[in-house]
Amino acid sequence: MNSDLTATLVAACSPAENIRKAAEEQLLLFEKQNFAQYLSSLCMELANPAKPKEARQLAGIMLKNSISAKDPQLQLQLTNRWLMMADEHRARIRQTVLSILASPSKPARDTACSVIASIAAVEIPKGHWKDLISVLIGNIDKAPNDDLRESTFKALGFVCEEVPERLEEHSNAILEAISRGMKQDQKNEVVKLAATDALYHCLDFAEKNFSNEGHRQTILTMIYSAAICASVKVRLSAFQCLVQIVELYYEYLPNHIVEIFQLTHNAIRNDEADVKLRAIEFWSTVAETEADIMEEIKDCQELGKTPKRELHHFVNKALQLLAPLLLECLTKQAENPADDTWNEAKSAGACLALISTCVKDNVVNHVLPFVQENINAKNWRAKEAAILAFGSILDGPTKEKLQPLVTQAFPVILDHVNDSVEQVKDTSAWTIGRICDLLPQAIDDRILPKLMNTLVAGLKSEPAVASKICWSIHNLANAASPTNGNSSPLSVYFDGLVTSLLECASRADVDEDNLLTSAYESLNMLILSAANDSLDSVDKLITTFVERLQKSAQPPTNEAQRQHQLTLQGLLISSLTVAIQKLSPEKIAPKCQNLMHLFLGILQTPNVIIHEEVLMAISSVAQKIGPDFERFFPPFKPFILNALNESNQPEISQVAVGVIGDVCRALKTKIEPHCDDIVRVLLANLQKRELERTVKPHVISCLGDVALAVGVNFKRYLPYVMMMFVQASQVTFEDADYDTIDYLNQLRESVLEAYTAIVQGLHEGNKSQDFDQYVGAVIALLDYVVKDENRDSGVVNAACGIVGDILSCCGKRVKDEFRVPCIQELMRIARTSRDKRVMKSVAWALQGLQQLA
Secondary structure (H helix, E strand, O other): OHHHHHHHHHHHOOOOHHHHHHHHHHHHHHHHHOHHHHHHHHHHHHHOOOOOHHHHHHHHHHHHHOOOOOOHHHHHHHHHHHHHOOHHHHHHHHHHHHHHOOOOOHHHHHHHHHHHHHHHHHHHHHOOOOOHHHHHHHHHHHOOOHHHHHHHHHHHHHHHHHOHHHOHHHHHHHHHHHHHHHOOOOOOHHHHHHHHHHHHHHHHHOHHHHOOHHHHHHHHHHHHHHHOOOOHHHHHHHHHHHHHHHHHHHHHOOOOHHHHHHHHHHHHHHOOHHHHHHHHHHHHHHHHHHHHHHHHHHHHHHHOOOOOOOOOOHHHHHHHHHHHHHHHHOOOOOOOOOOOOOOHHHHHHHHHHHHHHHHOOHHHHHHHHHHHHHOOOOOHHHHHHHHHHHHHOOOOOOHHHHHHHHHHHHHHHHHHOOOOOHHHHHHHHHHHHHHHHHOHHHOOOOOHHHHHHHHHHHOOOOHHHHHHHHHHHHHHHHHOOOOOOOOOOOHHHHHHHHHHHHHHOOOOOOOHHHHHHHHHHHHHHHHHOOOHHHHHHHHHHHHHHHHHHHHOOOOOOOHHHHHHHHHHHHHHHHHHHHHHHHOOHHHHHHHHHHHHHHHHHHHOOOOHHHHHHHHHHHHHHHHHHHHHHHHHHHHHHHHHHHHHOOOOOHHHHHHHHHHHHHHHHHHHHHHHHHHHHHHHHHHHHHHOOOOOHHHHHHHHHHHHHHHHHHHHHHHHHHHHHHHHHHHHHOOOOOOOOHHHHHHHHHHHHHHHHHHHHHHHHHHHOOOHHHHHHHHHHHHHHHHHHHHOOOOOHHHHHHHHHHHHHHHHHHHHHHHHHHOOHHHHHHHHHHHOOOOHHHHHHHHHHHHHHHHHO
């Protein structure tokens, strides 16, 4: 195969499509004919320096892609295929790839590092390749040249990144090897960089070492040495390690923070731009960590528990020297306002914002003098830095501390929205948005008129500025809730703001800086917060949105126009939905015929992207007019059933499930003539393996909505529905991560709530006895719940709810089935909860249990 393989690999790199496709098909044939030989041949191709460069490069890529994939399902298939090969074949491939680490070709060595890590990710969790770490460490110690040392460190780092949870027993040996690569007298900076990168990847499983004072000092000394290395890349990697250490081992740093501060202080003041950013990120991470610990302490105090972590106040202690440094960085802005590169000014602003959340009022004393000195400076950099500093510290200090400062500074910042320098205008607009969001109470009747004039004028500014003005209006509207329902502080300005936002959304440059979306999102918030005296204006907006939607239907002439059209139509439909939800049924009813005609027409177009928005708009119509939606359901039914069947588009399928639930609640018993079709599709979805699993809890909840709507008439579906529910109840996972735990809780909660809906529906028709035969299935699920330590309060609440509902509806007919240990355990678990929903549900369940006694 080898000579043929080389020619085929070269052909697969051909620019000629027919030659390339034929070669790709031949490679697939080689793979199918003899997979083990195919992989061995790829290895030999990669290892042979006499082979063409493009053939070796493609061989390495195909070798890696034969072992690893990003998609979990495909990865499972690749893993199984790899492990099905004979041990000697796998061992031969491993040995060949390891030998390539000594290749004189750097691309070949780098590819080998990736392949080694991919094989390790498959084999090590299964207990194979047990000598890999010792082989790599042996390479480091016995390597005849620095090229092999560098590639071995790189491979070691990749392996640590892939399977950190499996390498804890090797942490001492790995760290000792890394220390030899990072030692101060290490002359080869490439080796030192690879060793430092490897350290970064092994920190995750080095807790035992880091908890030991001696080992910890050794690790940090290694990093300190790298942080002052002549190589920028090494210094950058060293500070990346420090960031990782704060995230993982904050509690071990009190004796080391002074030395780390000196390193970071020097880097921020004197180092290259990339290293400065990483040093600033260190303090951002410290601030974020301390803010999290403060929240943990607060939560524990409320629950009467002992916090797991101690707060060491690193930021507060460093602030006197750190703040001036960060404020100086704020003046290092990009020259071009369109340059969105992350730079030290932006990084310092983000760091100040995080610092303010953990030091609270103390940040004001260190930042305010800088703001006062520079907010009206002639130098635009100093002025913009002062405004950015002020905006950055608004989230953290108490309102009492900030409000007088905001009242004093706000008029000045409003004036700067009209500054001649775009960076100053942009930051001023952002700061206004922050004030509207975080301190709206500082905006009194004296400043509100000036603010309104500034906002309206700002909507005509550059797209970046106008977009932030839209955000300011959004935040202001969100904060300006009606005082008595009839009027709002924004009522007098409502029409003017709406008109300006609509004009802004029609600008020629509206596709820049997300301006189109920002304008309509601000409109939506204005509508949501509108008081009664603005509802006539909201009513007129429906006509405006419909007209704009109809006008947008013109066929686009290029891809940019098509994307603009899709975005605009989605936003207009979303705004229509918000307006429909805001108005009364009496206002909406006369418009329903035209609205539904418009929506159903859009559903007939191939623009699947906006079908989600249309479905939600139709759902709003159904919820608003209730049983009167009956006349619109028959023409809508084919579209919603088709959407339910979109297994390959889970977002649309999930929205469709929610819409069916809303329609059922709106139509109630009038949905019954359509239930056979609806239930059939929903049950089919539960059986589809290709349907994304996150949709299935929503399908189950929807079946509960159907049951509650049609009541006793749901009993004809019970045998089929219960079979699906029992299967869903029995789902478990051996190795549960956060996603699977969350999914399992959602699944069980949806089943329990659907049971409640079925029981209540049957009870209303005096047919609760039809559920008696299924009580055992409910008890079995409750047993799963009490034995699962990862259950959340939502599941416990639903579990107690169904206990109370069954006992209330089925009574003494099923009393014996509830005299089981899992029911008593569930009550014990629920009684310890502080969740108000659970407390209410367990009282309901206990009431039912007491009546059985």
